[in-house]
Amino acid sequence: MKPARPKRTRLRAAAKANVPGLADAQVKAIQERIGHHFKDRSLLVQAFTHPSAVAAADSVRLSNQRLEFLGDRVLNLLIAERLIERRKTESEGELAPRLNRFVKKGACAEAFRHFGLQEHIILSDGEVASGGRDRESTLGDACEALIGAIYQDGGLSAARKFVEAGWTHQFSSAPAETRDPKTLLQEWAQGQGLPLPKYNVIERSGPDHEPVYEIEVQVPPHGAAKAKGSSKRDAERNAAALLLDSLTGTP
Structure with missing residues (x-):
């Protein structure tokens, strides 16, 4: 009979078992769709981890909320950069509503759907049952978190490539006059x-x-x-x- 493991070891093992993860096949599928291969796989997993999938005490460490915060800022910068480059005669007042259109939660959710990534979001059973996998706020948050993860893993140029690919349809279908x-x-x-x-x-x-x-x-x-x-x-x-x-x- 093997001796029981120390309590501290058991706690570490239990905590490790509760850490969300993605199967190798999922990681491969996501990376192929977005065109970025992660050096740090943990960033990709965290970007896809909804807060409902982890204990409240672990939310800051494991969920995608912090990456979402970062990704929102990166997205705003990249869209502003694009507008400045391509709308050279427009004033700040004309550029602002265009920016708002491309960075709002619905636009992020649309980009996430463009890549077909909804099935890979890590959610609690309750969130899945309540339709969380199709909820605009959930998809938009995950998209912003993924931008943040790509930025941390590959820098601004990698994030820019993702945004250009994900927002292509929205860029081409945007009306000539976008007013807030x-x-x-x-x-x-x-x-x-x-x-x-x-x-x-x-x-x-x-x-x-x-x-x-x-x-x-x-x-x-x-x-x-x-x-x-x-x-x-x-x-x-x-x-x-x-x-x-x-x-x-x-x-």
Whole structure:
């Protein structure tokens, strides 16, 4: 009979068993689709690990939240860089709504679907059952995290190649004139001699890793509108579009 292992050793083994992972076949498939082969495989695994798949105490260390934070900043830089290079006659006010269009959560989710990576996200059973694998916020977060992982593993040029490939369809289908609903609503209010629209947070719900914001926008005395989004920015844009539609018939 073998002697029992020390308690510390058993705890280490249990912790190791709970670390999320991807099978070799999954890693190979992901790398072939995105066109980047990771030197540090742990970055790829972390990018695909949803917070629901790990214990709360391990979320910072193992989930994709920190990489998502980094990837969001890298994406903003790369899209801004692209716009500066290709829209040489446009002002900051014209470039800003274009930037917002390409970096919002929905755009990231679309890019993630373009690569067909949804099946590889590591989720809890509960998240899978509730449709998490198709949820826009989940896909968008994973895409931002993957950008962050590629940046850390291969630098800015590797991240740039990923964004150029993932956003190709969105770049080509973008309308010549992309206007943000908040900008349009502000211009409408100013044209009517009214105060600027006011935005208020009505409610914040959902877990920390997947919040839902409800925002109300008001243009007294012409009315108000409420809308939800996975970020304050998206909720404000959605609310502005609804109010603009009710005021002018042009969302």
